[in-house]
Amino acid sequence: MVTRLPPFEDQPRRMPKPLRITIGLLVMVALVAAGTMYVTQRAGEWGVPYFSFTAEGGSHCTNTWIGHTCSDVTESDFERWSDFPLPKGTTLVSASYTEDAMTRQVTATLRTDAKRASSFLKKLKKRYGDCQAGGVAPAELAEHSKICMATSIRARGKEAETMTRSWSFSTGVDEDGARLTLITIGN
Structure with missing residues (x-):
């Protein structure tokens, strides 16, 4: 066929x-x-190195070879990473966060209005212990009065035994009565 x-x-x-x-x-x-x-x-x-991402709280972060760094840290990310809730009247002026294979560290500049400045210092002292007046202040606090500084290195007694993080803070009062605090918290 x-x-x-x-x-x-x-x-x-x-x-x-x-x-x-x-x-x-x-x-x-x-x-x-x-x-x-x-x-x-x-x-x-x-986690690809040199690529950026947005953290859970909205902070802009960039990966490195062994971790990541975050700039323009938001208040919610600062509170989460530092385990330090900001009281009313305290604003986050600037902050950065670094995390690598072994360490985590958040560094921030906080500003507390004049009405709440003394209560904020009490909160810092309650949380981290007494601070020392005087000493060499960071450049950001050069024009401030009532400068007070503390570090986990100087912690003693029960405070040192229960400490799981390293920290340091420096704080001072400006001419308006507002308190500027530089704080670093790491592990």
Whole structure:
């Protein structure tokens, strides 16, 4: 039995070969571009060095080879990383956070309004122990009065035995009565 082919005009027409190749190339380029965009957007979350991500509280962080650093730390991230809730009247002026394979450290500048400045110092002393007046103050506190500093290195007794983190703070009062506090908390 012989099969007859339909006449040439009845066969479906194919697109010209150059057009098919061009469409195929465009589809491949689009797939590669979409994959690359997805990977670069998520690379920071996956821990790829030098890629950025946004922390849980909204801080901007960048990965390093052994951890990550965060700048423009938000109040919620500061409170979470430092385990130090900010009382009313205290604002976070600036902060940074560094985490690597072995250590975590948050450094911040806090400003407490004049009405609550003394109660904030009491809270610091209750949490971290007494501070020492005098000494060499950080440059940020050069124009401040009532400078007080404390570190975990000087902690003694029960305070030192129960300590799981290292910390230091320096605080002073400016001409308006507001308290500026520089605090570093690490593990």
